[in-house]
Amino acid sequence: MNSQNKNIYSVSSLNRAAKSLLETGLGVIWLSGEISNLTIAVSGHWYFTLKDHSAQVRCAMFKGNNRRTGFTPKHGQQVLVRGKLSLYEARGDYQLIIDSMAPEGDGLLKQQFEALKCQLAAEGLFAQEYKKTLPTVINRIGVITSSTGAALHDILSVLKRRDPRLQVIIYPSQVQGIGSGESVAVQIQLANARQECDVLIVGRGGGSLEDLWCFNEAVVAYAIFNSQLPIISAVGHEIDVSISDFVADLRAATPSAAAELVSQSNSVVESQLQTLVTRLKRAIAAQLQLKHHQQNLLKEKLLHQDPKHKLQQQTQQLDELSLRLSHAINQIINQQTHKQQRLENQLTHFSPAQTIRIEQQKQTQLITRLQSAMQNKLKQSENTLQGQIAQLNAVSPLATLARGYAIVKDKNGKVTTDSSKLATGDIINVHLHQGEIAAQVL
Structure with missing residues (x-):
C-alpha cells in the first residue's frame, strides 16, 4: 500500500466527510414512523428511534426545538417529523436531527398548512x-x-x-x-x-x-x-x-x-353621550339667545311703525277694489244677458217647430188616405175571394158527393164508372160525402 495516497482518510475525517455529505445531500426531509427507545435526557434533549415494519433510524431532537411541539412523545406513537440527516461523529452513527414533530394526523395537516400559507403569501x-x-x-x-x-x-x-x-x-x-x-x-x-x-x-x-x-x-x-x-x-x-x-x-x-x-x-358610551348632551345644551342656549335678540329687534321696529294706518289704507283699497269688481261683474252680466236674448230671437226665427207641425199634418193626411185605401183594397179582395169560392164550390166533387153521389174505386184504387168492368165478388171502395165504406159486388 502506498502511504503517500491522498485518498487515505482518518476515521475522524471520514466521519466528518460523511456527515457533510448527509447534511447537504438530501436537505430538509419529512419522515413518518413509530417512536421506540425514547430517552429524555436531563439536558432536555430527546433521543429515540423511528421505525417502520422493516427498518429504523436514530433520531435526536434538541431542547430548543422540542419545546415547540406542544406534547411529549410516547413509545409506540406514530409521528410525522421534519429534519436533516446528519452523523454522530463520535460513534459513526448516522441520525436524523429533528426540528419539528407532530402526531402523524396533525403533522400532515401542518404540512398542508405550511404549503397553503406559502402559496397564498406568494399570491x-x-x-x-x-x-x-x-x-x-x-x-x-x-x-x-x-x-x-x-x-x-x-x-x-x-x-x-x-x-x-x-x-x-x-x-x-x-x-x-x-x-x-x-x-x-x-x-x-x-x-x-x-x-x-x-x-x-x-x-x-x-x-x-x-x-x-x-x-x-x-x-x-x-x-x-x-x-x-x-x-x-x-x-x-x-x-x-x-x-x-x-x-x-x-x-x-x-x-x-x-x-x-x-x-x-x-x-365610554356614557362619556360620549354626556359630551353630546353638553354640546346640544350649548347649541340650544346659543339659538335661544339669538332668537331672543331677533325678537327684541322686531319689537323695536314694531314700535316705530303703527300698523293701524296701514290697515286703514289697505281697507280703503279693499273697498275700492270691491266696487270695481262689482261694477265689472254687473257689466259682464248685462252683456251676457243681451247676447242671450239676441240668440233666443235668432233661434225662434229659425226654429224648425213650424216646419215640424206642417210635416206632421201632411203625415196625418197620408195616414188617413193610406188607411182608406187599405180598407177599399181589402173589401175588393174579399168580394173577389167570395166569388172564386162560389165558382169553386160549383165544380167541386165535394158538392156532388154532398148531393148523394159517391165515388167507386176498384181493388187497385182506380175510379170506375162502368159496372161491366166489375166482377161478382170484387171488393170495391165507395167514397161518400162523409167517410168511406168497403163493399162486395153481388
Whole structure:
C-alpha cells in the first residue's frame, strides 16, 4: 500500500466527510414512523428511534426545538417529523436531527398548512396594503359561526355587557367537518351580498388542529380576501393560528376578544353621550339667545311703525277694489244677458217647430188616405175571394158527393164508372160525402 495516497482518510475525517455529505445531500426531509427507545435526557434533549415494519433510524431532537411541539412523545406513537440527516461523529452513527414533530394526523395537516400559507403569501393575500380598516362608527355586526357553539354565546355576552345598543346579525355556518369551509365561504358571500352590517366576525371556539381546519382552507381564504366588508378572524384560543388570521383585516385572539374590538364599554358610551348632551345644551342656549335678540329687534321696529294706518289704507283699497269688481261683474252680466236674448230671437226665427207641425199634418193626411185605401183594397179582395169560392164550390166533387153521389174505386184504387168492368165478388171502395165504406159486388 502506498502511504503517500491522498485518498487515505482518518476515521475522524471520514466521519466528518460523511456527515457533510448527509447534511447537504438530501436537505430538509419529512419522515413518518413509530417512536421506540425514547430517552429524555436531563439536558432536555430527546433521543429515540423511528421505525417502520422493516427498518429504523436514530433520531435526536434538541431542547430548543422540542419545546415547540406542544406534547411529549410516547413509545409506540406514530409521528410525522421534519429534519436533516446528519452523523454522530463520535460513534459513526448516522441520525436524523429533528426540528419539528407532530402526531402523524396533525403533522400532515401542518404540512398542508405550511404549503397553503406559502402559496397564498406568494399570491399577495396577506399583504398589508389590502387590509381594510374597521369603520369609526359601528352599529351592526355580522357573526359567522355555529348557531349552537360557545363562540356565539361568548360574543353576544360581551356585546350585551359592553354595548347593548349594537345590533347583531347571525349567519349560521358549519365550522367543523366535511363541507364546513364551503359553508363559511358561502355565508361570507351572503353577508357581502346583503350589505346589512358594518363589520364581520368570522370564527369559532377552540379545538384541535383538525377541528379548526376549515379556517385553513383556500376557499375560506379567498372569500375573506374578496370580501368588501371588513373581517375580524377569531378562531380558537390565543395560541391557535389559522390561515384566516393572516388573510383577515384584523385578528382577534378569541371570539370574546373580537367582540371587545368592535364594541365600546358602557363608560365610554356614557362619556360620549354626556359630551353630546353638553354640546346640544350649548347649541340650544346659543339659538335661544339669538332668537331672543331677533325678537327684541322686531319689537323695536314694531314700535316705530303703527300698523293701524296701514290697515286703514289697505281697507280703503279693499273697498275700492270691491266696487270695481262689482261694477265689472254687473257689466259682464248685462252683456251676457243681451247676447242671450239676441240668440233666443235668432233661434225662434229659425226654429224648425213650424216646419215640424206642417210635416206632421201632411203625415196625418197620408195616414188617413193610406188607411182608406187599405180598407177599399181589402173589401175588393174579399168580394173577389167570395166569388172564386162560389165558382169553386160549383165544380167541386165535394158538392156532388154532398148531393148523394159517391165515388167507386176498384181493388187497385182506380175510379170506375162502368159496372161491366166489375166482377161478382170484387171488393170495391165507395167514397161518400162523409167517410168511406168497403163493399162486395153481388
